[in-house]
Amino acid sequence: MLGALTQLLIFQLVGEVVARGLALPVPGPVLGMLFLFVALLLRGGPPAPLQSTSQNLLQHLSLLFVPAGTGIMVHLHRVADEWLPLALSLLISTAATLIVTALVMKLCMRAPTGDAS
Amino acid sequence: MTQDIGQIWVYLSASPLLGLTITLLAYQGAFWIYQRTGHNPLANPVLIAVAALVIFLSLTGTSYETYFAGAQFVHFLLGPATVALAIPLYTQFKRVRSMLLPVLAGLLAGSLTAIVSAVLVARLLGASSATQLSLAPKSVTTPIAMGIAERIGGIPSLTAVLVIVTGILGAVGARFVFDAMKVRDPAVRGFAIGIASHGIGTARAFQVNEQSGAFAALAMGMNGALTALLVPWLVAIL
Numbered sequence: 001m002l003g004a005l006t007q008l009l010i011f012q013l014v015g016e017v018v019a020r021g022l023a024l025p026v027p028g029p030v031l032g033m034l035f036l037f038v039a040l041l042l043r044g045g046p047p048a049p050l051q052s053t054s055q056n057l058l059q060h061l062s063l064l065f066v067p068a069g070t071g072i073m074v075h076l077h078r079v080a081d082e083w084l085p086l087a088l089s090l091l092i093s094t095a096a097t098l099i100v101t102a103l104v105m106k107l108c109m110r111a112p113t114g115d116a117s
Numbered sequence: 118m119t120q121d122i123g124q125i126w127v128y129l130s131a132s133p134l135l136g137l138t139i140t141l142l143a144y145q146g147a148f149w150i151y152q153r154t155g156h157n158p159l160a161n162p163v164l165i166a167v168a169a170l171v172i173f174l175s176l177t178g179t180s181y182e183t184y185f186a187g188a189q190f191v192h193f194l195l196g197p198a199t200v201a202l203a204i205p206l207y208t209q210f211k212r213v214r215s216m217l218l219p220v221l222a223g224l225l226a227g228s229l230t231a232i233v234s235a236v237l238v239a240r241l242l243g244a245s246s247a248t249q250l251s252l253a254p255k256s257v258t259t260p261i262a263m264g265i266a267e268r269i270g271g272i273p274s275l276t277a278v279l280v281i282v283t284g285i286l287g288a289v290g291a292r293f294v295f296d297a298m299k300v301r302d303p304a305v306r307g308f309a310i311g312i313a314s315h316g317i318g319t320a321r322a323f324q325v326n327e328q329s330g331a332f333a334a335l336a337m338g339m340n341g342a343l344t345a346l347l348v349p350w351l352v353a354i355l
Binding site: 058106 | 144148161162163166170171174175181188191192194195196197198199200203204205206207210216218219220222223230231235236238242243244245248252255256260261264265272275277278279282283284285286287290291295298302305306309310313314316317320321323324330334336338341345346
């Protein structure tokens with residue numbers, strides 16, 4: 001587990017260095033994910049400890065958003081003046097994004113083969 | 118007696134122990150409720166835990182900075198957890214590769230919809246220009262979204278709030294939208310939730326199904342990069 005965690009941190013570190021070094025618009029951890037993915041392709045799969053540590057970490061992924069989410073209390077007053085346009089914009093836009101993405105994917109999956117599964 | 122409690126509180130509120138412990142407690146309580154409801158998306162654990170913590174911190178007069186001094190240890194794990202998303206992605210790679218066209222088309226359509234609809238609805242309802250700009254990157258993960266908002270003249274801290282609310286909205290509402298649309302493919306459901314509501318949506322997708330989670334992670338990463346490219350260009354022409 002310690003080794004696996006170290007591996008994850010190393011990939012994050014490399015991602016962070018590359019993202020900052022090249023001034024890329026993508027955050028370091030996302031690049032780290034990309035690098036690890038490429039490494040897994042080259043290696044032909046994750047070693048068992050990395051697999052189980054990652055599973056543990058991802059099982060409670062929602063926990064990791066709680067500290068940042070609680071930060072909402074500091075900025076809530078910014079929302080107060082314009083809460084109606086903000087609320088409607090978020091609600092409509094989130095629903096529209098879900099619908100459009102799923103529809104376009106469904107259409108594309110049906111088109112090339114003619115298979116309507 | 119009361120003074121003892123007062124002194125204990127002074128000690129606790131100055132140490133990172135309290136912030137860390139209440140984060141774990143609030144989350145485990147929220148997760149217990151979530152499980153008791155049979156993983157009902159309305160009982161989203163992030164939503165419940167955040168609500169409980171905000172109430173607790175407000176009632177005790179604890180500042181967010183003090184709280185975060187402890188909670189940062191949990192927050193820090195977001196980095197390695199994001200890296201770890203490569204593993205489910207690898208496991209599902211065969212399916213991803215066979216769906217290259219739908220994935221790319223869904224990404225482009227979803228990314229454009231997320232940006233344009235948020236800005237236009239806000240403009241229609243008379244939101245200020247800074248607010249509209251802060252809304253544009255709301256569907257991508259917080260660090261990318263704040264960076265974009267800063268670059269285009271939005272308010273980064275407002276964007277941070279909008280990103281989290283968007284994440285929770287998607288995690289809570291996606292199931293109802295997909296069921297109404299009769300979308301059953303876990304890959305499509307996961308990908309759409311990752312486009313619309315980034316990491317919080319991805320966390321929900323993982324709780325439902327590993328394939329959904331992998332596609333959500335893929336969508337979140339790709340949409341982060343695409344949105345960073347699209348937003349500056351789109352707000353110039355909108």
